[in-house]
Amino acid sequence: xxxxxxxxxxxxxxxxxxxxxxxxxxxxxxxxxxxxxxxxxxxxxxxxxxxxxxxxxxxxxxxxxxxxxxxxxxxxxxxxxxxxxxxxxxxxxxxxxxxxxxxxxxxxxxxx
Numbered sequence: 504x505x506x507x508x509x510x511x512x513x514x515x516x517x518x519x520x521x522x523x524x525x526x527x528x529x530x531x532x533x534x535x536x537x538x539x540x541x542x543x544x545x546x547x548x549x550x551x552x553x554x555x556x557x558x559x560x561x562x563x564x565x566x567x568x569x570x571x572x573x574x575x576x577x578x579x580x581x582x583x584x585x586x587x588x589x590x591x592x593x594x595x596x597x598x599x600x601x602x603x604x605x606x607x608x609x610x611x612x613x614x615x
Contacts, residue, residue, distance in 0.1 A: 504533045504565070505540065506555040518543075525550075527588045531580035533564055548583040 505519045518539040525532040526543070532550035534540035544550035551568075554560040568577060590596075 504553075504561075505535070506533075506553070506561070507535045507537060507540070508555060509535070509537060522550075523592065526584045526592055529581055529585040529588065531568070531577060531584060533561070533568075547587055549580050549587060551580075 505521045505525075507514050507517050507519065509515050515537055516539055517537060522532055522534060522540060522543060526549060532544065533553045534544050534550055535555040536552045541552060544552055551564055553564050571577065
C-alpha cells in the first residue's frame with residue numbers, strides 16, 4: 504500500500520519506490536488515485552486505487568484482498584506485476600535507456 508496526499512506537484516506526480524518494490528516482487532498493491540500511480544495500478548493492471556482519505560475504502564479493499572486472495576482480479580494483478588517486472592520495468596532494460604540518453608548528450612556536447 505502506498506497512500507500519498509496530493510499536497511504539491513511532487514506528490515501529484517509521485518512514483519514511490521515502494522510501488523516499484525511491490526511490482527518487482529510480484530505483489531499487487533493499493534495506491535492513491537494520482538496520475539503516475541493510477542497508470543501502474545489501473546492502466547497496467549497491477550493494483551487497485553483507494554481513496555486515501557477514506558478509512559472505510561482502505562479497509563474494505565484490504566479486507567477484500569485478504570478474504571479473496573485467489574480471485575481472478577488478484578491473480579491477474581499478480582501476473583501483471585511479474586510480467587511487467589520482468590519485461591518492462593527492470594534495470595537491465597532501463598539502463599539501456601540511460602546509456603542512450605547519456606551518449607546523445609555527450610555527442611551533442613562534443614559537436615559544439
